[in-house]
Amino acid sequence: MASKHPKKPDTRSIWIVVAAFNEAAVLSPIVSDLVCRSYRVVVVDDGSHDATGQIAFSAGATVVTHPVNLGQGAALQTGINFALQQGADYVVTFDADGQHRCSDIARLIDALVDRDAAYALGSRFLGSSRGMPFGRRLLLQAAVWLTRVMTGLHLTDTHNGLRAMTREGASRISLRQNRMAHASELLQQIAASGLRHVEVPVTIDYTGYSLAKGQRFSDSLAILFDLSAQKLHR
Amino acid sequence: MIAQIGLSILLAGVLVYAWTEYRRAPVISILSILVATAGLYFVWLPSHATRLATLVGIGRGVDLIIYVWLVISLILLLNLHLKLRSQAELITILMREIALANARTAEPNK
Numbered sequence: 001m002a003s004k005h006p007k008k009p010d011t012r013s014i015w016i017v018v019a020a021f022n023e024a025a026v027l028s029p030i031v032s033d034l035v036c037r038s039y040r041v042v043v044v045d046d047g048s049h050d051a052t053g054q055i056a057f058s059a060g061a062t063v064v065t066h067p068v069n070l071g072q073g074a075a076l077q078t079g080i081n082f083a084l085q086q087g088a089d090y091v092v093t094f095d096a097d098g099q100h101r102c103s104d105i106a107r108l109i110d111a112l113v114d115r116d117a118a119y120a121l122g123s124r125f126l127g128s129s130r131g132m133p134f135g136r137r138l139l140l141q142a143a144v145w146l147t148r149v150m151t152g153l154h155l156t157d158t159h160n161g162l163r164a165m166t167r168e169g170a171s172r173i174s175l176r177q178n179r180m181a182h183a184s185e186l187l188q189q190i191a192a193s194g195l196r197h198v199e200v201p202v203t204i205d206y207t208g209y210s211l212a213k214g215q216r217f218s219d220s221l222a223i224l225f226d227l228s229a230q231k232l233h234r
Numbered sequence: 235m236i237a238q239i240g241l242s243i244l245l246a247g248v249l250v251y252a253w254t255e256y257r258r259a260p261v262i263s264i265l266s267i268l269v270a271t272a273g274l275y276f277v278w279l280p281s282h283a284t285r286l287a288t289l290v291g292i293g294r295g296v297d298l299i300i301y302v303w304l305v306i307s308l309i310l311l312l313n314l315h316l317k318l319r320s321q322a323e324l325i326t327i328l329m330r331e332i333a334l335a336n337a338r339t340a341e342p343n344k
Contacts, residue, residue: 035340041340042337044333060340062338063338064333064337064338065333065336066333070329074326074330077330078330178322178326229319
């Protein structure tokens with residue numbers, strides 16, 4: 001059962017976690033926009049070789065730096081841990097490649113509050129997406145089906161990096177999958193938590209940059225291998 | 235007889251190793267124990283191996299033993315992979331602690 005939260009939470013109690021690896025080219029306006037909306041922002045610089053960390057800090061974010069590149073899953077978990085340490089009431093994960101809209105965050109938080117949920121998961125298939133290639137759509141639909149089989153969760157979009165969670169929800173997340181399989185692992189942990197989750201329509205803006213950074217078909221095979229391997233050891 | 239003793243010592247080693255791994259990777263451990271026990275059985279009763287090999291269409295008992303050994307090797311290879319994953323998880327925890335201890339905090343907006 002999700003805990004009750006006050007209506008209209010203070011934006012200063014909302015921490016936005018941005019995992020970033022070599023995102024110096026696009027990060028500054030994203031962080032600035034988030035900071036301007038009075039959110040607390042933590043950018044986890046995942047061992048970048050460029051000025052990602054410095055740019056994020058200059059734009060107003062708190063920066064936590066992995067000494068070496070560990071992967072997006074590891075970076076998100078570091079960010080979630082940091083946000084919880086800082087006393088966050090809500091934690092939002094937000095991609096660094098510019099495909100998410102800052103305006104969608106308020107809708108996710110509203111969904112948590114209004115629908116008494118612990119997790120609000122963004123869905124581009126309930127909302128909209130601009131410039132999504134056909135191959136990407138097929139891959140995402142396959143992931144939706146697989147997630148249904150593996151977790152029993154009936155979701156429309158399983159690999160959307162825009163999600164919000166309450167403090168209680170965030171504290172139940174403990175990602176061990178450092179790399180791409182973390183999105184599936186996170187859904188498994190949401191299912192296992194027994195806490196309420198909702199889907200919220202969001203908009204994804206695909207750009208040449210975000211598509212180049214996104215996942216490919218071969219990555220999905222690696223994800224399946226990683227998820228299987230994890231079940232074989234503690 | 236010398237080959238049987240040598241193989242038995244190796245398989246006994248696999249059994250001990252599998253037992254020590256049980257707490258960390260129970261599935262791998264049980265698989266290794268099953269295959270190694272089957273290996274020991276066929277090393278000492280090769281005629282049974284030949285009979286079973288003929289039954290499953292392999293041909294000779296010695297081939298069956300080689301296949302069993304191959305399976306053991308692959309299982310141990312998988313176990314090595316899992317061990318590397320465990321090491322990577324420990325490194326991640328260490329890196330995370332270092333990162334969190336050195337956070338550069340932005341001034342909150344007034």
